[in-house]
Amino acid sequence: MQSSTPLPAQAGDAVLMEMAPLTHAAQMYIATALILEGEAPGAAEVAGHLAPRVGRVPGLWHRYAERAGRPVWQPQRVRAADHVALLPLGTDAADAGLDGLMREVRRRPPVSPAGAPMWDVLIATGFAPRRWAVVFRCHHTLMDGGAITHTLDQLFGDGPRARRRSFLGGALLPALPRLPSAAASVLRAALPTAPWPAPAAARAEGSATYAVTEPLELEAVKRPGATLSQVFAACFALAADSWWPLPGDREVHALVPMDLRVPGEQRALGNHFAPMRLALPTGDPAHVLAGTGAQMAAWPTPGFRAALDLTIRRITPFPATLALGRRISSGVCCRAVVSSVRSRNPLSFNGSPVLDLVPAIPAFPGHALSSVLWSYQGRARVAFGSHTSMPGVGALPQAWEQALKSIQSLPPEAGAGAVAG
Incomplete structure (x- = not known):
């Protein structure tokens, strides 16, 4: 009821x-x-x-x-x-x-x-x-x-009903030692950055451009010694730099939403992620893969995800969280949004199976580029979106796939060990 x-x-x-x-x-x-x-x-x-x-x-x-x-x-x-x-x-x-x-x-x-x-x-x-x-x-x-x-x-589909965790989710003790690093990670997302100043028109623009890759076998994206998220982000950095070469430090400052749900939990209303910032390097693929992994090294640490959840939902006063969120989303910090989502269960309509899943995420006002890797039934698509006042995104799927080939051609030791899990 x-x-x-x-x-x-x-x-x-x-x-x-x-x-x-x-x-x-x-x-x-x-x-x-x-x-x-x-x-x-x-x-x-x-x-x-x-x-x-x-x-x-x-x-x-x-x-x-x-x-x-x-x-x-x-x-x-x-x-x-x-x-x-x-x-x-x-x-x-x-x-x-x-x-x-x-x-x-x-x-x-x-x-x-x-x-x-x-x-x-x-x-x-x-x-x-x-x-x-x-x-x-x-x-x-x-x-x-x-x-x-x-x-x-x-x-x-036939997925399980929504399950919510208790007030603190049983994660208080492992989270406590990680609270300082969790708070620092959230604050880092609010730091200003110079690259990719979106045109003023993009700050209030409603129209957008879109492009998506062909289906990719998920196993082809994985790499020994690196997480799927690490490979995805590294490919994004290489593709984005070819889309719009960056000035200055040539880093792609991207916002990566980290899901705060524990395995098996379903919070099916609102948003439950932490805004994580990556200053993605560009240039040599081995350097990009290693640099991306080094910045993501703390993410799978036990207690870190729970510490982020406590910092955002329980410890920081609501007005402060709101002000921080407004700054992070203003377009003066990260210039791109990069996310990955996995649909784990088979889907159908009236007995007819879903053959493919094609995603699109918002073109956020004030942000130059958005991208999502969405996997379903062992395959994935990578979608890109931007504003019509920005360069077209039509070449990005091919650039991303080419970046993946360059990373997968690296020797096994390149970029390995940077991220656990």
């Missing part, structure tokens, strides 16, 4: 809401297109599929509101049919395939009624023969990548 009690929102939720002027709120939507084979169903059939499942995910029946100056999540009755719409592609978009599909997805204004929870489902057709897509979109304030994977499991 759905509760009628409002839930407190996090400072990060409020910051992400402030980044999305209502004139182009869809640009702050995270989108995942689930590609299926056959004839597409109608809107009524999809709404009927969603209706009994919406109650499983708190993020689908809460809306963002403010009470006495504090953000909250207000429960609300939801009618699934109000959040479903058709998206037939025109000739120009259809000729562009998946890139054209996702560009249309990002241009389409929100479907949900005014004042309703900020999510919708589009039924897309016309981008490929005998293919259709069910596209789940939600405002970044409502859910982060971890929450969306749980939502997809509930709507189109």
Whole structure:
């Protein structure tokens, strides 16, 4: 049974809401297109599929509101049919395939009624023969990548129900020694940086460009002695430098959201990540891989993730957290957002399996570039987005794949040992 009690929102939720002027709120939507084979169903059939499942995910029946100056999540009755719409592609978009599909997805204004929870489902057709897509979109304030994977499991899979941990999650003792380094990591994300000054137009721009790689075997991205996140970030640095060569120290200052959930936990409403900053080196691939790993070395340390969670949610006063979040998101600190998400469970619609998952994350105002690696069923795609006032991102997928080849051609000892796990 759905509760009628409002839930407190996090400072990060409020910051992400402030980044999305209502004139182009869809640009702050995270989108995942689930590609299926056959004839597409109608809107009524999809709404009927969603209706009994919406109650499983708190993020689908809460809306963002403010009470006495504090953000909250207000429960609300939801009618699934109000959040479903058709998206037939025109000739120009259809000729562009998946890139054209996702560009249309990002241009389409929100479907949900005014004042309703900020999510919708589009039924897309016309981008490929005998293919259709069910596209789940939600405002970044409502859910982060971890929450969306749980939502997809509930709507189109057989994933477990949401499980929340206790107040401190049983992680207080291992977290205490890591609190100073956790606090320093959060403060580091707020330091100013010079490279990649986004044009003034990008600070309030709603339109965006988009490109995505072909499916990659996840095993091909992995490398002995390095984590998947390390390889992904190193490839991003090499590709981004070719996209827009950097002045000065030639470092790509990127914000990397670190998921604060413990294994198996599902926080399915709002955002639960720590803003981690990487000053990614450029140039020689071995130097880039080693430098990236050195900066990420503390991340898998026992207690570090719990210490970040305590610092952000429990120790730092809400006004201070809000001010810090506003600064980090202002565009004067990190100039790029780089994230990775994993959908672990198989998905389907009415018995038809999902063949592919194509992601898109927001083009954040004031930030030059955003990228996400989203894996599903042993394969991954890397998507890129930027503002139309910035250089086009069409060449970035090929540049990223070329960077991966250069890193995988390195000898085994190059960059190894920099990151545990």
